[in-house]
Amino acid sequence: MISAADADGIQQGASLLRQGRLVAFPTETVYGLGADATDDKAVAAIYAAKDRPDFNPLIVHFTDMDAAAEAVVFDDRAKRVAHAFWPGALTLVLPRTKTCPISLLTSAGLNTLAVRVPSQPVAQALFRAAGLPVAAPSANRSFSVSPTTAQHVIEDLSGRIDLILDGGPCPVGLESTVIDLSTPIPTLLRPGGIATEEIEAVTGPLAAAGEGAPKSPGMLSRHYAPCRPVRLNATAPRDGEAYLAFGPGFANATMNLSERGNLNEAAAAFFAMLRALDRNDFSGIAVAPIPERGLGRAINDRLRRAATQ
């Protein structure tokens, strides 16, 4: 069920993927729940294991851009972005090629596909050994926060999947940034592990996703909610609340995302701390203000979703 992410574990994972089974694996962002992206039944099994509403499309993972180019069309702009940020914590939504071998279920009815090349060595080794594109959402039940350790995956999916490769905690700790490059104006669908400012340095200004119906269903506000109420921009906890602080000088903190006020460190700790505080005997979780810059944008995005009940 759980295996170290050594050569044996990776071979076992690759052979399960080739048989259409489900394997959770580490990436630099969060743990993914992987299946053969070309196999409709395997992809359907992902939705079933996660209890995921079937309108929510999945990200397909590749070893490099050349492999991804069989599935989606890279124009010059997409090539520039891919060269700048892959392998890494960025997902690109692009038009499917005419001969795209990826299950239509992964696109959930759209004529686009979300693709990513992760940098995590275990993920790379697994894809190479399997010789397959791997569809993988975050390895949590729907409406639970994303897993950043193998233990989190066990808590959510134990008994529902075939193998978990334990590669230790995920260094980035937030999901990938998702941008839509299938339209003339590049659009930010989900802030994440690569700061928007860095991407805009390559693409120019990113449009915000439309206000009305979300183009990326992952933007549905309940996606990241823990069970207890979350209160944002709290300068102090109220009676019974856990207090999740950020920065130096919080004597009243239950936990601190980063005592030195470092946003990358905060991102890496974020989901694990939300989980820990959600499990304890608190009436709610009060969270200190997080600066709206760099990875702080992605943390605030997840916090706003968590606060929407």
Ligand code: TXA
């Ligand atoms: O870091 C990550 O991105 C992790 C690791 C495992 O790679 N994966 C992840 O996947 O967070 P998931 O399924 O939890 O989130 C995928 C996001 C969702 O918001 C989904 O709606 C959006 O990408 N998405 C996928 N395909 C899309 C498409 N064709 N058009 C628009 N949005 C899409």
Ligand code: MG
């Ligand atoms: Mg997810």
